[in-house]
Amino acid sequence: MAVKKNNSQELVALLRRMWLIRAFEEKVSVLYAAREIQGLVHLGIGQEAVAVGACGQLRVDDYVYGGHRSHGHAIAKGADINRLMAEIAGRATGYCRGKGGSMHIAAKECGFVTATGVVGGTMPLALGAAFAAKERKKGQVAVVFFGDGAGQAGPFHESLNIASLWKLPVIFVCENNGYAEFTPLSAHTKIERLAQHAKTYGIPASTVDGNDLLAVRGAMSEAVTKCRAGQGPAFLECLTHRLRGHYEGDPAKYRELSQLAEWKKKDPIARFTRLLKSRKLISDQAVESIEREARGAVEQAAEFSLASPWPDAAEVAGQVTA
Amino acid sequence: MRELAYYEAKFEALEEIMAADQRVHLINGTFLSLSPHRHVFQNLQKKYSDRMMMPPISELGFCGLAIGAAMAGLRPIVDLSTGSFIFEAWPQVANEAANAFSMSGGQTRVPVVFHLFHGLRGGGAAQHSGSPQAMLWNCPGLEIVIPSSPRDVKGLLKTAVASDNPTIFVDHTRLLDVRGDVPENDKPIPFGVADVKRPGGDVTLIATSYTVQVALAAAAKLAQEGIEVEVVDPRTLVPFDLAAILSSVEKTHRVVIADETHQSCGVAAEIAARIAETGFDKLKTRIRRVSTLDVPVPYSPPLEAHIGPSEARIMDAVRTAVA
Numbered sequence: 001m002a003v004k005k006n007n008s009q010e011l012v013a014l015l016r017r018m019w020l021i022r023a024f025e026e027k028v029s030v031l032y033a034a035r036e037i038q039g040l041v042h043l044g045i046g047q048e049a050v051a052v053g054a055c056g057q058l059r060v061d062d063y064v065y066g067g068h069r070s071h072g073h074a075i076a077k078g079a080d081i082n083r084l085m086a087e088i089a090g091r092a093t094g095y096c097r098g099k100g101g102s103m104h105i106a107a108k109e110c111g112f113v114t115a116t117g118v119v120g121g122t123m124p125l126a127l128g129a130a131f132a133a134k135e136r137k138k139g140q141v142a143v144v145f146f147g148d149g150a151g152q153a154g155p156f157h158e159s160l161n162i163a164s165l166w167k168l169p170v171i172f173v174c175e176n177n178g179y180a181e182f183t184p185l186s187a188h189t190k191i192e193r194l195a196q197h198a199k200t201y202g203i204p205a206s207t208v209d210g211n212d213l214l215a216v217r218g219a220m221s222e223a224v225t226k227c228r229a230g231q232g233p234a235f236l237e238c239l240t241h242r243l244r245g246h247y248e249g250d251p252a253k254y255r256e257l258s259q260l261a262e263w264k265k266k267d268p269i270a271r272f273t274r275l276l277k278s279r280k281l282i283s284d285q286a287v288e289s290i291e292r293e294a295r296g297a298v299e300q301a302a303e304f305s306l307a308s309p310w311p312d313a314a315e316v317a318g319q320v321t322a
Numbered sequence: 323m324r325e326l327a328y329y330e331a332k333f334e335a336l337e338e339i340m341a342a343d344q345r346v347h348l349i350n351g352t353f354l355s356l357s358p359h360r361h362v363f364q365n366l367q368k369k370y371s372d373r374m375m376m377p378p379i380s381e382l383g384f385c386g387l388a389i390g391a392a393m394a395g396l397r398p399i400v401d402l403s404t405g406s407f408i409f410e411a412w413p414q415v416a417n418e419a420a421n422a423f424s425m426s427g428g429q430t431r432v433p434v435v436f437h438l439f440h441g442l443r444g445g446g447a448a449q450h451s452g453s454p455q456a457m458l459w460n461c462p463g464l465e466i467v468i469p470s471s472p473r474d475v476k477g478l479l480k481t482a483v484a485s486d487n488p489t490i491f492v493d494h495t496r497l498l499d500v501r502g503d504v505p506e507n508d509k510p511i512p513f514g515v516a517d518v519k520r521p522g523g524d525v526t527l528i529a530t531s532y533t534v535q536v537a538l539a540a541a542a543k544l545a546q547e548g549i550e551v552e553v554v555d556p557r558t559l560v561p562f563d564l565a566a567i568l569s570s571v572e573k574t575h576r577v578v579i580a581d582e583t584h585q586s587c588g589v590a591a592e593i594a595a596r597i598a599e600t601g602f603d604k605l606k607t608r609i610r611r612v613s614t615l616d617v618p619v620p621y622s623p624p625l626e627a628h629i630g631p632s633e634a635r636i637m638d639a640v641r642t643a644v645a
Contacts, residue, residue, distance in 0.1 A: 100426060104421075108430060114393070123386070155414075158386075321423065
């Protein structure tokens with residue numbers, strides 16, 4: 001049903017965006033292993049459908065907030081991959097002049113306001129963006145991405161309650177990837193689906209297959225429409241899985257290999273490609289060229305980043321206060 | 323010159339700020355704590371009901387909301403009321419607001435004001451008498467404002483709201499009834515400009531917040547003993563007007579610092595370190611600190627009075643400095 005609403009060009013663009021994120025993060029992984037990137041890095045490989053499915057429904061002037069695993073969210077919202085890669089590499093040409101790094105990406109020009117290194121940390125901030133949006137009355141919405149680990153933290157509950165109480169145009173997008181850092185969700189809470197919390201606070205919520213791009217897109221479309229119309233917040237839980245460890249370098253021994261293999265079968269990019277092919281919306285050659293172009297663009301971003309200067313020590317005293 | 327009570331000057335500032343700028347919202351509280359003057363607030367609340375909101379008791383949530391709204395172009399003032407309650411919002415204030423401008427490489431401005439009443443208040447005990455400004459001074463990215471007079475509270479509040487940075491507005495309930503001159507149409511007071519509250523040539527007595535009032539009373543009594551005390555009020559901790567303090571020290575060569583934060587790593591400790599680092603050659607005697615003793619604030623009145631920077635403790639410190 002969702003397919004009918006989308007024209008083929010739009011759908012191909014979504015595949016292209018997922019590939020850009022995948023290629024970008026795979027390159028980050030390679031650069032990290034080569035010690036070209038030296039900071040703390042968390043990759044969302046395998047979770048691209050959530051970022052692209054959700055951000056694909058947004059306007060440039062909508063606000064997006066992320067967490068520590070947010071390269072994909074920034075790219076999905078339209079961030080420039082050269083400046084993003086340069087930031088992760090700690091270079092002066094990065095979005096944040098090398099002061100933020102992987103966990104603190106901000107790309108204000110495209111509405112990616114900020115990520116945070118603190119689990120749940122941007123949830124209250126998104127309320128504020130929604131509060132400002134509500135007052136501005138231009139139909140803007142705020143979206144915040146967070147993981148299942150945030151569900152056990154204070155800001156999650158305070159934010160859901162206030163959003164509901166004040167009917168704020170904010171969409172909470174939970175990437176439930178089953179693991180809060182190194183332990184399964186079952187070790188953190190008796191609640192199986194975080195959407196249950198949303199219902200407690202009177203927020204309409206749905207749980208979807210987060211590796212099914214069109215499922216995410218459909219649920220997000222509905223949430224955004226209601227939010228723009230002033231009907232208050234929405235909560236979208238996307239069941240997904242990260243195919244890498246919690247952080248780059250994490251041996252991830254806590255996860256069964258059979259579980260990983262199962263999730264690899266559900267790879268969102270492969271799945272969406274199969275769907276497009278089965279509907280004859282894309283050819284094998286086109287798929288190949290999408291991947292090739294993404295990898296090419298990412299190679300250029302890496303070259304740009306590694307050729308960029310390190311920030312000058314004189315820079316350190318700048319931007320402490322405005 | 324027009325004389326006003328501190329609470330009147332503060333309220334007048336808020337009224338003028340709300341009228342002048344639609345982006346300003348007051349989130350939580352009444353700005354006057356539990357003072358009997360709370361009723362003056364009600365008319366303003368009626369007039370600006372759409373811009374004055376009472377959130378649930380979720381400090382973390384509503385401080386974060388204010389930070390996010392500031393990032394999105396509004397200019398919120400959050401009233402935490404009791405200073406100790408900022409601990410409930412610490413992750414948002416210290417880890418999000420303070421860092422945002424720097425870690426975004428200058429992309430994200432956070433023009434929010436966190437207002438709080440700090441310090442010994444008469445029976446607040448350990449959990450309602452906190453003075454978190456010293457801890458906050460350890461978070462680069464925040465501005466810290468600490469008025470002590472009716473004129474200053476009005477002028478500094480205006481500057482705080484106009485600032486593009488997250489600003490902690492550190493107030494004290496014992497100041498609310500202090501009276502002083504507040505000229506009509508007074509200009510906002512810039513940050514980083516200390517004020518000599520009483521001139522004198524023998525000792526530089528640096529004090530903040532309500533302790534400025536205590537210091538002025540002490541100075542008046544010491545004058546009768548023939549000791550001329552210069553009371554200097556930094557008015558803002560960040561930015562800090564070290565030059566003004568050094569120029570007073572150049573004249574007096576003696577320093578006493580009186581402040582209500584705890585002694586260890588407190589406001590007085592930082593000021594003492596700065597003077598020692600840059601003005602050591604101007605000193606004729608060691609710097610003396612009159613801070614709150616390093617104990618959780620006790621409830622019982624005589625115990626509470628014992629631990630604070632009282633007039634008697636300040637006078638003793640000054641006397642030893644000139645001895």
